[in-house]
Amino acid sequence: MELPTAAESPLERASRILNVRLRLLRSNLAYLLGRLRTRPLAVVGGLVVLAYVLAAIFAPQLTSYDPTAGNLRERFRPPMWVEGGSAAYPLGTDDQGRDLLTRIIFGSRISLLVGLLAVGISVAVGTALGALAGFYRGPLDNVLSRFADLLLAFPYLIFAIAVMAFLGPGFGNLIMALTFKGWVEFFRLVRGEMMSEKTKEYVQAAKVVGQPPLTIVVTEILPNIVQSVFVLATLRTGYMIIMEASLSFLGLGIQPPTPAWGSMVAAGRDYLLTAWWASTLPGIAILILVLSINVLGEGLRDILDPRLRIE
């Protein structure tokens, strides 16, 4: 490790710190990948998630059908392995004659986007507020913590449904409904970690050297908490995806004809007797994605932060 020299310009100092951090990150990643090898299930989960992400990105290239335009003459074609099915529609068609596989592939865009955005915003807000509250304490912490407690008095889905009811449906509102309460868990995690890290020697050392408080929080403490936040974020992503699907199932989330798995299950429900595939197959897509995310998340937790075993 380079040692600081007496005459160091701020730029040199910054680049030195960055260098050390990058090397640290690289060795951390190498460690993570090494440990992951002992958890084959988590690796499988990660690969499945990766496959979903790739399918979502390259959806238009993967299929020649239009996800929203139907063809009523092709209504309720069964999946190819069922009698009467054909390879033209591998998973069959829905009530409007749209290729189900195409809609499931396009549906992954909504699920992943909502999951990542909702968790991403929750992480950003929760971490920022949690860091401030945990580091400075005082009245700010009091107000934020009481507000967080209050939000916890509402069951998650009920809260999201209420927010959606008053805001009205739509993508932006959906993200807002999910993050309105989603930040609380990250807030509580970061706040708690901040309070315990604050008393450690390296923070005292940074104070003695004369680093300003905000610099200490951002460059000294947060890098030590980031693993726990990352693990919790992974585990929450699957939950957010189920929340989005549930809201869309109730008709409060993504509106048809945009393909979203929840609303596809709801639409197919009316034709259970004649076309079971229209509502069950999109549900399997949710199940496999969320299962993979959770397997990956639990694997990461066991490696990075075994203390976080909260259920």
Next chain:
Amino acid sequence: MRIIKVLERVLMTIPIMFGVAIVVFFFMRLTPGDPVDIMMGQGGAVGVGEIENLRREFHLDKPLHVQLWLFIKDAVRGDLGYSYIQKRPVTELIGERLPATIELAGGALLFALLVAIPVGIMSAVKENSLVDQFTMAAAFIGTSMPAFWLGIILILLFAVRLRWLPVQGRVSFDAGLERVTGFYVLDSLLTGNRAALISSLKHLVLPSVTLGATVAAIVARVLRSSMVEILRQDYITLARAKGQSEFLVVMKHALRNALIPTVTVVGLQVGALLGGNMIAETVFGWPGLGRMVVSAIFNRDFPLIQGSVMVYAFTYVIANLIVDILYTYLNPKITL
């Protein structure tokens, strides 16, 4: 001493309840326009004077903090407003639907515990056995499964294919059940109506499983992991060394302690039961609070939504209060 602690905890819920009421009041502010605008949007041609009258009737002409005060004052007296779509008081509408919802939640909780407790114990006792691995894999899948999808699979299997259980409603019409309390299982017992009892229990099965499956999965996982940990403790070894039977070691020494974290989780899962309630009621056409809220949302019946959300939140707060009190009795070391 313990009584005082419990009392303290009970009193602590009062500010939370007020906070809940304030949050619910401000939900209304999220929506563009005020309730009168929304009513007029549905009603059509009305004079300006009439709109002003309505605004006054809903206190919308008063400043916000006065509105909030009136809202809370009414709520404390059990007046949650007036549904201008159904033209009836919100409290009355909720009261009518609540028994159905409680019955379903009770069924779900019962199912969850009946499955989770034996499974959790068995998995822990036979740690890493085939049974353990299989049930824990199933529990893991259970936590990743959307409830509405499970409901549909159950309908396909048990109602459509096997025809064992009904798909919709709470009791079959021809059972001729008289409504007494609104809890149909209880009502059929009270009126001695055997056909209705069987019918209402049959109707209860699939929605309860749908709603309770995730809870069962989570509770089984928590119970197993705390049992595994406790079975490794010295006092368990001691109990075995004393020559106590394995059954007593597991059921008395280990389970009692393992139940402590489990009870907390069950309390938290009441939130999942309440939220999932809307899903299960929608899938199975269960005439409870959840379905009423969903249709209230589509009717933009805001007072009804507000009132119901408040009832859900209060139920959750009270459930957690009960759990915390239960907790002190299970674990005397804990002070609230």
